[in-house]
Amino acid sequence: MKxxxxxxxxxxxxxxxxxxxTGGFDHDxxxxxxxxxxxxxxxxxxxxxxxxxxxxxxEEWKKILTPxxxxxxxxxxxxxxxxxxxxxxxxxxxxRCAGCGLDLFRSEDKFESGTGWPSFTAPIAGENIRTExxxxxxxxxxxxxxxxxxxxxxxxFDDGPKPTGLRYCMNSAALQFVAKK
Numbered sequence: 001m002k003x004x005x006x007x008x009x010x011x012x013x014x015x016x017x018x019x020x021x022t023g024g025f026d027h028d029x030x031x032x033x034x035x036x037x038x039x040x041x042x043x044x045x046x047x048x049x050x051x052x053x054x055x056x057x058x059e060e061w062k063k064i065l066t067p068x069x070x071x072x073x074x075x076x077x078x079x080x081x082x083x084x085x086x087x088x089x090x091x092x093x094x095x096r097c098a099g100c101g102l103d104l105f106r107s108e109d110k111f112e113s114g115t116g117w118p119s120f121t122a123p124i125a126g127e128n129i130r131t132e133x134x135x136x137x138x139x140x141x142x143x144x145x146x147x148x149x150x151x152x153x154x155x156x157f158d159d160g161p162k163p164t165g166l167r168y169c170m171n172s173a174a175l176q177f178v179a180k181k
Contacts, residue, residue, distance in 0.1 A: 040147060041125030043094045043103045048127070054100045054149035065099065068173045073099045073151035076136075076143070077171075081116025084172025088112070093179040094124070100149035101176065104128055105168065113160070113167055118175065120168040121160050131156065144168060 042049045056064075061074050071077035081087075086095065095105040095118070105120045113119035123129045127147060134143035134155065144153045153174045160167030 038127075038147060040102060040128050043106070043124060048125075051102075051148060056149075061099070066173070069098050072171045072173050073097075073146075073149075073153075076134075076152040078154075079117075079171050079173050084117060086118040086170075086172040086175055086177060087116055089118070089177065091177065091179055093177055095120075095170075095175045095177055097146040097149060097151055097153070098174050098176045099146060099151040102128055102146055102148040104146065104153070104175065105170070107180075111161060113169065115167075115169055117154065117169045118172055119160070120170065121164045121166055123168065129153070144170070 036053045037050050038053055039048050040051050041047070058074070062070055065073060068077075068079065072079060089110075090107075092107045094103050095107070095110075096103055103124050105122075106124055109120045109122050109124075111119055111121060123144075130145050130147050132143045132145065134141045141155045141157070144156050145151060146153060151174060152171075154168065154170035157167045157169060158165055
């Protein structure tokens with residue numbers, strides 16, 4: 001009897017381990033939607049604030065994003081050059097993440113790069129974005145993501161104007177513009 005109980009206990013341990021390894025527990029909403037607190041800059045407050053990371057399922061994202069936004073923000077797509085509504089905009093305001101509304105760029109940092117995508121010399125705050133190495137398309141680039149929701153925004157290159165020398169080349173569909181009042 002003890003041997004059977006021991007075997008049953010081992011089987012339960014193996015089943016639990018397999019569930020963790022294969023992501024079996026990701027289906028638990030309490031675990032899948034767990035968020036961390038992060039420090040980000042708020043243009044409205046003019047200061048740093050604490051915010052929750054945004055974690056959603058594919059289905060939840062598809063309900064709130066357009067198909068183009070979903071393709072870009074969640075599947076790392078790219079809109080065609082010269083087709084985005086923010087590429088040649090010269091209004092004054094803040095560009096936010098189209099997925100979660102986090103402040104990302106100021107219009108004062110926007111410039112005409114001639115690439116067909118909205119380009120900026122710097123983010124509103126380094127804490128509001130994160131970067132990752134992108135080795136797709138037979139090259140190595142630096143991908144830019146929203147710090148709060150992880151949405152793909154575009155890429156950053158080192159061929160921008162002074163003072164930073166950087167060009168944050170973003171997808172219009174990944175951005176939501178809010179005009180200054």
